[in-house]
Amino acid sequence: TNPNYTIKYDITYFDKLLREYQMDKFNLKLNNSATFKRINIGITAFSPRRGQENLELKKFLSAELESNAEVMLLIQEAIYGPIFERLMPMSYASHVTKAASNLSKKLKPYIGIHWRMERGQINLMPKCAESLVTYIRNLSLTTGIENIYLATDYPLVNNGNNIAQSRTFHNLGENHHTAMKILHSSFNVNTWVSTRALDYLQLYPIEGEHLKVELNGGGIQGIFDKLILINADYFIAGPEECCRLRSTFTFDIEERRQELFKNNGTIKNTIDRWIL
Template identity: 40%
Template sequence: EIHPLTEDEKINIKYCQEKTCKFLFPYSLVEQETRANIHIRLYTQLTRTLNRILVLPNVGNSKIRACSLYPFDFYYDLKAFQEDYPDIRFITQNEFFEWTKERKIQPIAQHSSMIQDGLNKSFSSKQSMTMRVNESDKFGSKRKKKTYREAMLKLVTNTLKIPSITGEYEAIMILDTSPAEIFPNIPKVIPYSPYIIEESKKILNKLMPYIAVHWRMERGQSELMPKCANELVKTLKKVQNQYGIKNVYLATDFPLNGGNPQSLTFHNISSFHKKAIEILGLDGRFINSSDYIKFDTWISMDAFSQIRNDPKYETEFKGAGIHGILDKIVCINAKYFLRSPKGCGRISSTFTKAISIERQKLKDQHDLINI
């Protein structure tokens, strides 16, 4: 006997193409964009093993989380992302919320957390079931790390398949506060939005060939900043003379537009940091005039001019955000790349590692001088 569809089944078919909807919604990722990009693509694996639909959270201020202001495609190319994962179904946060509003019987959700407490990585569910993996199990050989992550994915999957835990729940909501990745690595980044790519191309076309400098001041000794700026000018002069490259692009976490730093963990901007910016001439005074080097930035290149002064995007450009992604792309494509020397800032980060990985891929094709 064929039963007519209920109102909720019709709504489910509209959003999920099936009578029953099953979602996985990692609604808050603790890390900034470069690492959050890694985390959100790791959830494609859990989505696949649970046979659910992945809800793509909002983005903004270099974060991927539900409370951000802009849709996922403000940072990322949804079409290209889907093409990379043809077997996985995606839905945007806005579509997910529309589904919950239209439902006659409100859906029930299971809340789970990815946490890092002390030396352990943990996954816990609403029923207070907690799984822990000791940190010491993670380190060592790549094979050991891979085995650990595969085991964790299997453990979480099997737990979330237990009927008493998630059997009736149409949505699994995940709060991810762990900085480390606990599922198997997926190297390919989520492609950035066509708008960001176009903005980066404008800069590349104007500056090619150029030297890119990524100076993350956050972890540097503040009193060394002016000296570091002078040393940077000297180093750049040598590189310019050696390779005949004139143009220089600076990517930094210092708030060039007077807002908040581009790193959300950079809290103490001192007079030494400001002096360093003066030495580089980024305040318009060009103290390094005897060895004058013109530093271009996303601001001097007038990036995102169409939206930068729109009140809707004001908070995005007053701190970490879309311009950090632009900086990354410009650094990746530079003929020569420089990062902070020891004592002058954070030497290694996921951001600089991501740049180096992509530069390695482009090195021969684009005849890059260094990685």
């Protein structure tokens, strides 16, 4: 057995489920006598591509997750890619796909950029922005495409707390702000905020504070961003020095774009990275 794989039984998890995940909103028949099984796999499945090849991990998880339970609740899973055979994915909510489709049609043709600043070298952020500006200008001159859409973990909503869109991005600082100023001063950058594409959510019966919390994280707007980037004419992501290179978000977009590129040819690339 791999020494990185450990099993621990923990019965103190119930209160955390109520406090952090509000699981009492679901009819799961949970109570404080439930036993929770904590499975640790180390960093074995860090890479989205590597997980599929790890037969030892597949065998281990298949055995440990075998259960007759009607509902299996997985919390804080940290496998960054599929390791089992894929089933048909659940569809996104129709109102989100419709909103994304409407904006995509309005922007066409457009260049989609994903810049996840987390784990980029902080001192290089302004230089990263300058190199991105140069790259996009050259691409625009070559293709004639002027519209740009940006998906980023940089805080697009001014919530007064200087909190990034990603809950794991904690070192947001002046160099990140400078980089974003460089980008916005060079182009008319479209985002889910500037286009007001998700304003329709305010019409739904949801409390304003709950909606604010949702939009300050990586939730529904992350799905929206992904759909917009999948359908961009060109998709651009950052070099290793400038961003989180191993991003599941980017990997998912690349996979979907490979299918589009192969099947209908309506997009011009699968993914390119600007050069620092």
